[in-house]
Amino acid sequence: MRFRCPNCGAALRWDPDADALHCDHCGKTIAVPRLEGTIVEHPLEEASSAPVGLELEVRVARCTECGAQVAYDANATAEQCCFCGSPQVLEQSANRHALRPESLIPLDVGRATVEQGFRKWISSLWFRPSALARTREFQAVGVYVPYWTFDASVDAKWSADAGYYYYVPVTHTAMVNGRMVTQTRMERRVRWEPAWGERHDDYDDVLVHASRGLSAALAAKLGAWDMRALVRYRPEYLAGWRAEEYSVDLEQGWKNGLATIEGLERERCSGDVPGDTQRDLRVQNTVSGVRWKHLLLPMWSLTYRFGGKNYAVLIHGQTGKVVGEAPLSWIKILGFTLLVLALVAAGLAILASASS
DSSP, X not given: OOOBOTTTOOBEEEETTTTEXXXXXXXXXXXXXXXXXOOOOEEGGGGGGSXXXXXXXXXXXXXXXXXXXXXXXXXXXXXXXXXXXXXXXXXXXXXXXXXXXXXXXXXXXXXXXHHHHHHHHHHHOSSSOGGGGGOOOEEEEEEEEEEEEEEEEEEEEXXXXXXXXXXXXXXXXXXXXXXXXXXXXXXXXXXEEEEEEEEXXXXXXXXXXXXXXXXXXXXXXXXXXXXXXXXXXXXXXXTTSEEEOOSSOHHHHHHHHHHHHHHHHHHHHHHHOOSSEEEEEEEEEEEEEEEEEEEEEEEEEEXXXXXXXXXXXXXXXXXXXXXXXXXXXXXHHHHHHHHHHHHHHHHHHHHHHHHO
């Protein structure tokens, strides 16, 4: 599917500032209707019957450095990876069998906002080279990043030793003013008692990162997403932008999602254990009603070069929040350390003179 301007025939692209398709040639704007209906979540066992492909004519570039596979507009070219900045990219055929996204959050932050946010972020960093604030060369690319979400119900049974604190008097001898004296202090002890219980929890939209080129830890720093903004997938939202193909498939995605659910359930069961402390917590989970969906979340991936090295920055496609990597200035760190040591030494000198 190609999107052409009805006025001049030029290619249309999704404009996050206008929330519509826009023609850069003649300026025409075309609204994209939000599809009515339910965003479908599939039972885990029905993955083989889910729709595939992006319904969009794209080219795909694979980065040989970070492994990302990114689909981009058929009229564009990919000269470097939008995640790591590497020029080692190879064009290849799109995966026609990749599961189609059920939904996405449309990119809502424009390029001007991204550049302004990046400048502000760079200027706010501590212990960074002063020259960093004068960085002019950077590449910002809007990209839809793949995720899985999982819903599940969990029935958990747990057992543990519940510990209750109590205090007993203990006598001991100590040297006081040159004399041995007997003193009494209260020592804390723990009384252990067996405990057990069960609980039921429902999990909704447990998010699992499905990208290879993008660091999951860095993406997590962007914070939460407003899932109320999810819309049913339409290829128009991808026009003029890039979308990474998932590298973590559904099977591995569910394993990661299950590990997250098990960790959360263990925390909840731990909170049910009575007493002041606990040990030997054991949890047995029965998971049912698993459903999944594949979605795309909007980000700006930005790389800049400083001191001969590339640094990665991400901008939240909804909120504009900026997170990323930046070099350290060891001169500033050393200067700050010496300043702290000098202040401590001065404080000790003042205390010494006052006591004498």
